[in-house]
Amino acid sequence: MRKLLVIPAIIVGLLVIIFLLAGTPFFLGFVREKIETAVEQSTGMSLVIGSLKGNLLYAAQLEDVDVASTIQIERLKVTYNPFRLLAKQVDITSVQISGLHVDFDRFEVLLKNLPKKTEEPRSETRIFDITIREFSISNSGVAGTVGNTPRSVSMATRGSLTPDQFVLDSLWLWTDKSRVVINGSIPLSEQNDLALKYDMAVAAEDLGIPGLSGEIRGQGSVGGKVSAIELQSFSQLAIRYLESDLNGVVELGWLVPDFRHLQVDARVKARTKSLRKEMYQKDSMDLIVRLENTNLDCDIRSNLGNLRMRGTLKDDVTRPNFRGTFEGYFDYADFEPSFMGRIHYRNDSLQLSDFALVSRRVAVDLSLLLNTRTKEISNAKVNLSCSDLSVWNTFISAPGNINGKLWCTLNISGSLDNPQAVAKLRISDAEIYSEHIAGVDLDLSLRGSVVALDSGLIQSERGELVLAGSYDFRKQDFTTSLYSDGIVFKAPEVFGKASLPLGGNVGLDLRAQGNVQVPRVQGEIFINDFVYDTLAFGNHQLECQLDDDTLRFSLMTENEDLILRARMILGGVFPCTADLELRHYMLDRYVTPATGYVTAQIAAEGALAQLKDASGTVQIDTIKLLVEGQSLENVGAIIAVLKDRMIHLQSCELVVAGQNLYANGSMPLEFAS
Known part of the structure; x- marks a missing residue:
C-alpha cells in the first residue's frame, strides 16, 4: 500500500x-x-x-x-x-x-527580403x-511615409479567437483628424462566412497628397465566403484640391471577383477653376456612373460640354473585358468640336478605334493599340487637319493673329518608356505676326529621349530657310543647322508701319552642336545691300565661332576694305579683344557730299562689364577728304592711345585747306561736373 x-x-x-x-x-x-x-x-x-x-x-x-x-x-x-x-x-x-x-x-x-520557402501540402486535420x-x-x-509626408496612425483592438473564427469586437485606427472603426468576425474555415462592418471618417490631408483637403466618410460591410467576398459600401466625398471642389456619393455592391455581380452608383459634382480667363466663376461638372449587370453608363455634363460613355464590363477582376463607345462635345471660346470613338480592353490590350474630333476648322482622327502590361505600342496613328489656324488664337495669347492651313500626320511605335515617333507637318498660306508664309514643311521624329527635326523648309515672300536639328532631353545634347541663300531683311512693323528704316538681304550658313552647358557654334552670315535710312553699307560677310565659353567672330566687306576681328569670353566680366583694319576705306557714304578714304588700324581690349577700364590704340596711316573743294589730309601717322580712362594723343598733324594743324596731349574720358 x-x-x-x-x-x-x-x-x-x-x-x-x-x-x-x-x-x-x-x-x-x-x-x-x-x-x-x-x-x-x-x-x-x-x-x-x-x-x-x-x-x-x-x-x-x-x-x-x-x-x-x-x-x-x-x-x-x-x-x-x-x-x-x-x-x-x-x-x-x-x-x-x-x-x-x-x-x-x-x-x-x-x-521582400524574407527567405522563400517551398510550400508543403496542408493537412486538413x-x-x-x-x-x-x-x-x-x-x-x-x-x-510610415504617405506620398512624401511621414504619417503615424494610432491603433487599439479587442477580440477573441475560437477554433472556427476570429471575433473582432472592435478595431480602432485613428489620427488627429481621421478615424476608422471595424468590428465583426473572420472565419478560419470555409464553412463560415465573413461578417465585418466598418465606419470611417478620413481626412484628405492624411492621404499625403499636397494641396488635397476635405473629408471622406463611409460605411460598409464585408461578407460572404473568403473565396467569394461580398462588398457593400456607401461613401460621401467632400474634397478640395487646390482651387477645385469635389462633392458626391458613391455606392458599391460586389460579389468579388465576377463583374456580373458588380453594381456601382456614383454621383459626383466638381467645381474647377475657369478655363476662360475672362470668367471669374468656376467651371462646374456633374459625373454620373452606373454599372449593373455588366452594363456601364457614364455621363459627364458641364458648362464646357458633355461626355457620354456606354459599354459592357465582363469577366472578372483578374481578366477584365470592357468594350464601349463614347461621344460628346465641348465648347471653349470659338472652338466647338464634337468627338466620338470606340474603346476595347481585354487581356492587357487597350484599343482605341474610330476616334474622330470634328469642328468647323479642325478635324482629328486617331487609332491606338497598347499593351498595358509591357507598355508596348503596337500601333498609334494621328491625322490632324486645320483649315484656319486662327483657331489657335483661342488658346494662346499673341500680339497678332495667326492664320493659314495646317496638316499633320503622326505615327507612334515602340513603348511608353521608349517611344518611337515620326511626324510630317505642312503649313500653307499662313500669316504670322503680319508675315506671310507661303509654306512650311517639317519632318520630325522621336527616338527615345531624342527629338529630331530631320528636315525643314520655310518659304515666304522674303526667301527660303532650310533647317534641321535634334535635342536629347536626357543628355541635353543638341545639333542645329540653318541655311538660306538670302532672306530679305525687313524691320518689324508697329501699327502697320516699319519701326526702323532698315533694308537688305541676309544669307545664313550656321551649324551648332554640343551640350546646352557647353555649346559649339560655327557658321557664316552674309549681309548684302544693307541700308539704314539713306546710308548704304554694301555687302558684308560675318564668320562666327563659339567653342566652350569663347566666342570669336570676324566681319569683312565684300572688297575687304574693312576687317573686324573680335574675341570674347562668355562669363565673369566678359573679357574681350577687338581689332579693326580699314584699307583705303571710302568715306563717301558717311560724309555727304564729301569724297575720301581712310587707312587705319584700331586695337582694343577690356571687359564688357567694365568698359570704362578698356584700353586700346588707334593708328591712322592715311586720311584724305575733299569737302566742297576744300581738302583734309594727314602728314605722318596719327596715333592715339586709350589707357587709364585717358585719351593720349601722341601725334597728329593735319593739312586743312593748305594750313598745317598740330595736336597732342591727354584728355580724360570723364569730366568733373
Missing part, C-alpha cells in the same frame, strides 16, 4: 519542481535565448527580447521586444491553461499587447484546437 502512495508522491514532487523551475530567472533566460535563436534561424530576422517574466506553466510576459528594428513591443502578456493540452486544446485565457509600434516603410522592405478568450492591443500605432 505504501508503494502505491510513493508513485503519486513522486509525480506531485516532480510537478512542484517543474513549477518552481518554470519561474526561475535561469530557466526563463534559457527559454528567451532559444526563442530568439529559433526565430532568427527560421525567418532570417533578428529578434531581441529585453526580458521574459512569469511562470511558463500558466503565464508569461515579454518586455522590450524588437523585431529587426521594425516592430517594437513594450509589453506582451499571455496567460493560459496548460492542462487543456491533454484534451488537444490550446486554451489561452488572454493575450495583452501594449506599446506595439510598427515602422511600415521598413516592414515592406523586410517582407487539426492536431490542436486553439482558443483565445480575450485578445487586446493598446497604446499602439503604425508609422
Whole structure:
C-alpha cells in the first residue's frame, strides 16, 4: 500500500519542481535565448527580447521586444491553461499587447527580403484546437511615409479567437483628424462566412497628397465566403484640391471577383477653376456612373460640354473585358468640336478605334493599340487637319493673329518608356505676326529621349530657310543647322508701319552642336545691300565661332576694305579683344557730299562689364577728304592711345585747306561736373 502512495508522491514532487523551475530567472533566460535563436534561424530576422517574466506553466510576459528594428513591443502578456493540452486544446485565457509600434516603410522592405520557402501540402486535420478568450492591443500605432509626408496612425483592438473564427469586437485606427472603426468576425474555415462592418471618417490631408483637403466618410460591410467576398459600401466625398471642389456619393455592391455581380452608383459634382480667363466663376461638372449587370453608363455634363460613355464590363477582376463607345462635345471660346470613338480592353490590350474630333476648322482622327502590361505600342496613328489656324488664337495669347492651313500626320511605335515617333507637318498660306508664309514643311521624329527635326523648309515672300536639328532631353545634347541663300531683311512693323528704316538681304550658313552647358557654334552670315535710312553699307560677310565659353567672330566687306576681328569670353566680366583694319576705306557714304578714304588700324581690349577700364590704340596711316573743294589730309601717322580712362594723343598733324594743324596731349574720358 505504501508503494502505491510513493508513485503519486513522486509525480506531485516532480510537478512542484517543474513549477518552481518554470519561474526561475535561469530557466526563463534559457527559454528567451532559444526563442530568439529559433526565430532568427527560421525567418532570417533578428529578434531581441529585453526580458521574459512569469511562470511558463500558466503565464508569461515579454518586455522590450524588437523585431529587426521594425516592430517594437513594450509589453506582451499571455496567460493560459496548460492542462487543456491533454484534451488537444490550446486554451489561452488572454493575450495583452501594449506599446506595439510598427515602422511600415521598413516592414515592406523586410517582407521582400524574407527567405522563400517551398510550400508543403496542408493537412486538413487539426492536431490542436486553439482558443483565445480575450485578445487586446493598446497604446499602439503604425508609422510610415504617405506620398512624401511621414504619417503615424494610432491603433487599439479587442477580440477573441475560437477554433472556427476570429471575433473582432472592435478595431480602432485613428489620427488627429481621421478615424476608422471595424468590428465583426473572420472565419478560419470555409464553412463560415465573413461578417465585418466598418465606419470611417478620413481626412484628405492624411492621404499625403499636397494641396488635397476635405473629408471622406463611409460605411460598409464585408461578407460572404473568403473565396467569394461580398462588398457593400456607401461613401460621401467632400474634397478640395487646390482651387477645385469635389462633392458626391458613391455606392458599391460586389460579389468579388465576377463583374456580373458588380453594381456601382456614383454621383459626383466638381467645381474647377475657369478655363476662360475672362470668367471669374468656376467651371462646374456633374459625373454620373452606373454599372449593373455588366452594363456601364457614364455621363459627364458641364458648362464646357458633355461626355457620354456606354459599354459592357465582363469577366472578372483578374481578366477584365470592357468594350464601349463614347461621344460628346465641348465648347471653349470659338472652338466647338464634337468627338466620338470606340474603346476595347481585354487581356492587357487597350484599343482605341474610330476616334474622330470634328469642328468647323479642325478635324482629328486617331487609332491606338497598347499593351498595358509591357507598355508596348503596337500601333498609334494621328491625322490632324486645320483649315484656319486662327483657331489657335483661342488658346494662346499673341500680339497678332495667326492664320493659314495646317496638316499633320503622326505615327507612334515602340513603348511608353521608349517611344518611337515620326511626324510630317505642312503649313500653307499662313500669316504670322503680319508675315506671310507661303509654306512650311517639317519632318520630325522621336527616338527615345531624342527629338529630331530631320528636315525643314520655310518659304515666304522674303526667301527660303532650310533647317534641321535634334535635342536629347536626357543628355541635353543638341545639333542645329540653318541655311538660306538670302532672306530679305525687313524691320518689324508697329501699327502697320516699319519701326526702323532698315533694308537688305541676309544669307545664313550656321551649324551648332554640343551640350546646352557647353555649346559649339560655327557658321557664316552674309549681309548684302544693307541700308539704314539713306546710308548704304554694301555687302558684308560675318564668320562666327563659339567653342566652350569663347566666342570669336570676324566681319569683312565684300572688297575687304574693312576687317573686324573680335574675341570674347562668355562669363565673369566678359573679357574681350577687338581689332579693326580699314584699307583705303571710302568715306563717301558717311560724309555727304564729301569724297575720301581712310587707312587705319584700331586695337582694343577690356571687359564688357567694365568698359570704362578698356584700353586700346588707334593708328591712322592715311586720311584724305575733299569737302566742297576744300581738302583734309594727314602728314605722318596719327596715333592715339586709350589707357587709364585717358585719351593720349601722341601725334597728329593735319593739312586743312593748305594750313598745317598740330595736336597732342591727354584728355580724360570723364569730366568733373
